[in-house]
Amino acid sequence: MKFGIIRFPGSCDDIDAFAAAARVGEPVLLWHADHDLQGVDAVIVPGGFSYGDYLRAGAIARFAPVMAEVEEFAREGGLVLGICNGFQVLCEAGLLPGALLPNVSLKFIFRQVDLEVVRSEGPFTGSCGVAERLSIPVKHTTGRYYAPDEQLDRLAAAGQVLLRYAPGHNPNGSLRDIAGVCNERGNVFGLMPHPEHAVDPLGGSTDGLRIFESMRAHVERHVLA
Amino acid sequence: MRARVLVRPKAGILDPQGQAVERALPALGFEGVRNVHVGRLIELDVDDPDRLPEMCERLLTNPLIEDYEIVESADADSIGSSAGAELREGSR
Numbered sequence: 001m002k003f004g005i006i007r008f009p010g011s012c013d014d015i016d017a018f019a020a021a022a023r024v025g026e027p028v029l030l031w032h033a034d035h036d037l038q039g040v041d042a043v044i045v046p047g048g049f050s051y052g053d054y055l056r057a058g059a060i061a062r063f064a065p066v067m068a069e070v071e072e073f074a075r076e077g078g079l080v081l082g083i084c085n086g087f088q089v090l091c092e093a094g095l096l097p098g099a100l101l102p103n104v105s106l107k108f109i110f111r112q113v114d115l116e117v118v119r120s121e122g123p124f125t126g127s128c129g130v131a132e133r134l135s136i137p138v139k140h141t142t143g144r145y146y147a148p149d150e151q152l153d154r155l156a157a158a159g160q161v162l163l164r165y166a167p168g169h170n171p172n173g174s175l176r177d178i179a180g181v182c183n184e185r186g187n188v189f190g191l192m193p194h195p196e197h198a199v200d201p202l203g204g205s206t207d208g209l210r211i212f213e214s215m216r217a218h219v220e221r222h223v224l225a
Numbered sequence: 226m227r228a229r230v231l232v233r234p235k236a237g238i239l240d241p242q243g244q245a246v247e248r249a250l251p252a253l254g255f256e257g258v259r260n261v262h263v264g265r266l267i268e269l270d271v272d273d274p275d276r277l278p279e280m281c282e283r284l285l286t287n288p289l290i291e292d293y294e295i296v297e298s299a300d301a302d303s304i305g306s307s308a309g310a311e312l313r314e315g316s317r
Contacts, residue, residue: 055284055285056287059284059287063284092287098289099287099289099290101238101239101290102241102242103241104239104241105241106241106242106245144239146238146289146290147289148289173239173241
């Protein structure tokens with residue numbers, strides 16, 4: 001299975017995402033200015049500060065040439081994973097519901113948090129246990145998930161909330177402790193925590209691998225089969 | 226055409242930046258200050274001001290979390306100097 005990791009000017013977690021994807025499949029780097037996804041089976045929009053995050057986090061990156069291809073890929077049902085800045089980019093692009101606001105503390109936060117798996121099925125969390133807890137780091141200044149109340153109700157009812165911060169672990173004031181949401185169809189997923197930083201025992205946790213393993217299992221079962 | 230776009234956090238959305246400023250002012254002896262909100266100001270010269278709303282919707286703001294107000298001024302130089310008067314007169 002081939003993962004494509006997009007590199008924008010200002011991306012900084014592209015190499016960790018590349019290394020994480022290499023543990024479960026074959027990664028390739030995709031350049032932001034190319035109109036080419038190189039036939040990948042899944043796209044990862046990594047963390048960092050794309051285009052300096054000028055104006056708003058992710059606001060400029062969503063107009064990068066490669067994003068036209070990503071939107072087309074998502075429309076066709078391809079798997080797209082947005083991590084941290086990647087989550088912000090996908091929200092700005094309208095591929096995911098909601099928006100990310102500055103942390104309530106107004107501080108940059110870098111710490112390990114516990115996440116609760118809300119749905120242990122589907123392309124991104126299918127390899128997780130039911131109600132499993134994942135220990136994964138967050139590192140961001142703009143990670144407070146926001147959507148209007150009625151939209152939050154709809155997201156919960158439709159099963160689009162895949163991950164929540166465990167009680168007492170919400171680091172940024174995200175509404176309803178939401179850590180990661182997917183689109184209605186379930187093929188685009190964004191989260192603020194960094195699963196790619198939790199793939200080696202040396203880092204204290206390998207729980208992040210579940211996300212990449214879930215993606216591989218889904219693609220092998222539904223796309224490559 | 227010189228224009229300014231005033232961007233504000235939408236009413237009802239928690240604005241920790243505004244709260245921080247509101248808490249800081251009394252510490253300096255400025256009592257009686259309420260409802261502080263911190264937004265953004267974007268100034269630009271545009272050939273076709275009719276396209277400003279579209280610019281705001283597509284890039285300059287995120288309509289889900291921000292409100293905007295477009296203030297136009299035919300005289301580019303006046304904006305920097307008498308900002309307060311311009312804003313009150315030019316708001317729409």
